[in-house]
Amino acid sequence: MYERKIIPNLNCGLDLIGEVLYGKWKIRLLWFIEQGHKRPSELQRKIPDASRRVLNIQLKELEDHELVMKKIYPVVPPKVEYSLTDFGKSLIPVISALGHWGDQHQDRLRRVILKRIPG
Amino acid sequence: MYERKIIPNLNCGLDLIGEVLYGKWKIRLLWFIEQGHKRPSELQRKIPDASRRVLNIQLKELEDHELVMKKIYPVVPPKVEYSLTDFGKSLIPVISALGHWGDQHQDRLRRVILKRIPG
């Protein structure tokens, strides 16, 4: 695992939430798990642009941060299910607020974002 | 300027808001500007861990994304003031929600974050 060389700030609430949500796919993972897509392969299908590897890594981080729980069924072929912890569930309204803002302003957002992207 | 090689998804609201808020210091910049800290040097003092350079770069992106406005006063020594656009202001409640969640859970967050960081 990569070992940080720069120690993060953990001063205020924004620093703290940033530490656990910062990761390209984490918010979407939480969102889809909340929606009931619990198995790794389902999540992968929901987020096809992410590699399987990163999803595993980010799920592990979410687990370490106690936002999700992983349940491994001792069957073959293997079966794994993720679910939100209560802590993770408490984040849903916040994520929801992010998503709503994005949805409400989607046209403008697409325009300003694409302005900065060539092609 | 760095030119992306991987095109981002802009499917849902979460993708979109992610594009404009993803950046180590952006949320804090918006927050401090809203608090009335408008000049680059003030922002720098508020966020001493960020280099001057990155703050400039991220402010420029926030400006391109129409979340902040930059006013340059033609005086010497130079004076610049940033302020939130209406679009930027509409994000404040969302950022506020992020901060509140972080504040409410700060002890737990510190604990789980530090678990993963050596030393």
Add this chain to the structure above:
DNA sequence: TCATATAGGGATAAATTTTTCCCCTATTGT
């Protein structure tokens, strides 16, 4: 005259994150 403050940019290095590639487990279906 010299340091300080103010704002900024280019080039490059370093840090970090994400992707790619290849490997492993065991069972079921063909």
Add this chain to the structure above:
DNA sequence: ACAATAGGGGAAAAATTTATCCCTATATGA
């Protein structure tokens, strides 16, 4: 026998972001 499926992980490459270093300009105060 062999492919497919389910879930993973190591190593290295590529992509991306952030930091560092050094440069510009002008006015003010010591």
